Amino acid sequence: MQSDLSKHASTNTASSTRINDQIDFPECARELIHSGWSINKLPIALQAHFWDALDLYANVGSDVKSEFSFPDHTDGFLPFGMEYAKATHQPDLCERYCYWHKDRRRHEAHAFSGSEFYRAICGYESGISEVAQGVLDSICGFFNVSDPVDIRNSSYIQLCAYHKPPRRPDREYLQNRHEDGHLLSIIKGNRDGLVIFPRGERLVVRLADDEMIVITGSLLTLLSDNRIPYMDHAVTNPCVPVARLSIVYFVIPDLTRKYTSFMNCKQLDLVAVANESHQAFGNNPFSAAA
Numbered sequence: 001m002q003s004d005l006s007k008h009a010s011t012n013t014a015s016s017t018r019i020n021d022q023i024d025f026p027e028c029a030r031e032l033i034h035s036g037w038s039i040n041k042l043p044i045a046l047q048a049h050f051w052d053a054l055d056l057y058a059n060v061g062s063d064v065k066s067e068f069s070f071p072d073h074t075d076g077f078l079p080f081g082m083e084y085a086k087a088t089h090q091p092d093l094c095e096r097y098c099y100w101h102k103d104r105r106r107h108e109a110h111a112f113s114g115s116e117f118y119r120a121i122c123g124y125e126s127g128i129s130e131v132a133q134g135v136l137d138s139i140c141g142f143f144n145v146s147d148p149v150d151i152r153n154s155s156y157i158q159l160c161a162y163h164k165p166p167r168r169p170d171r172e173y174l175q176n177r178h179e180d181g182h183l184l185s186i187i188k189g190n191r192d193g194l195v196i197f198p199r200g201e202r203l204v205v206r207l208a209d210d211e212m213i214v215i216t217g218s219l220l221t222l223l224s225d226n227r228i229p230y231m232d233h234a235v236t237n238p239c240v241p242v243a244r245l246s247i248v249y250f251v252i253p254d255l256t257r258k259y260t261s262f263m264n265c266k267q268l269d270l271v272a273v274a275n276e277s278h279q280a281f282g283n284n285p286f287s288a289a290a
């Protein structure tokens with residue numbers, strides 16, 4: 001019998017064409033190659049999953065968060081203060097929920113995998129991974145790279161929940177300035193707070209309810225022989241205490257294969273670089289969590 005989860009996956013596969021029809025991939029790729037950021041419409045199906053997930057997150061109890069928590073794998077609900085942007089003494093002031101498509105079978109052993117929240121995140125991941133693959137394929141097209149860079153089984157979702165308390169008057173940012181060290185990050189929040197630093201200049205990101213931002217990471221800079229800039233970003237500490245929720249899709253290449261750079265065909269050790277970045281945020285290396 002087909003499991004609920006695989007039925008869900010089939011539905012999303014069927015709708016992927018419609019999702020991809022709503023993104024101008026070549027234009028998005030051009031903007032990322034040129035400046036490291038691109039604002040796009042969030043496909044309608046993903047808007048529904050996004051807002052559902054944010055509503056449902058409020059109903060997840062602390063007992064569930066404790067049970068469905070796998071810090072060694074950077075998976076599930078991860079405690080406040082566990083992650084930091086390079087500076088260990090200034091942790092990110094948020095809770096996290098991480099979801100890896102590759103781990104969905106392991107999740108099925110837990111009752112939480114049948115919850116509405118879990119399914120909303122699954123639906124979002126299914127669609128946003130299609131978007132990410134489309135963007136990356138377009139970027140590869142610009143460099144005449146014919147070998148596809150697969151991402152779905154190595155990438156993951158991270159929901160960041162910045163609560164009203166505790167506020168820290170000593171912090172300019174709830175998440176300090178950093179770059180993610182991946183290929184791309186696709187970010188959608190429920191309110192302002194994200195700032196980016198194109199060419200080093202601070203820019204406040206303002207997204208409409210139906211928009212998302214795609215930014216580049218240093219793995220893409222490395223792959224493109226430094227042709228594509230990586231994008232520093234941060235989350236501001238607002239003057240008025242307001243909660244903020246965001247969902248980020250971290251786009252990471254399949255690390256089980258070898259890569260050469262797009263233009264100079266230089267041999268690259270992406271595993272070592274990706275692990276170093278991931279560990280710099282307080283996570284275990286990707287290779288240990290495989």
Ligand SMILES: [Fe+2]
Nearest residue numbers: 178179180233
């Ligand atoms: Fe980030």
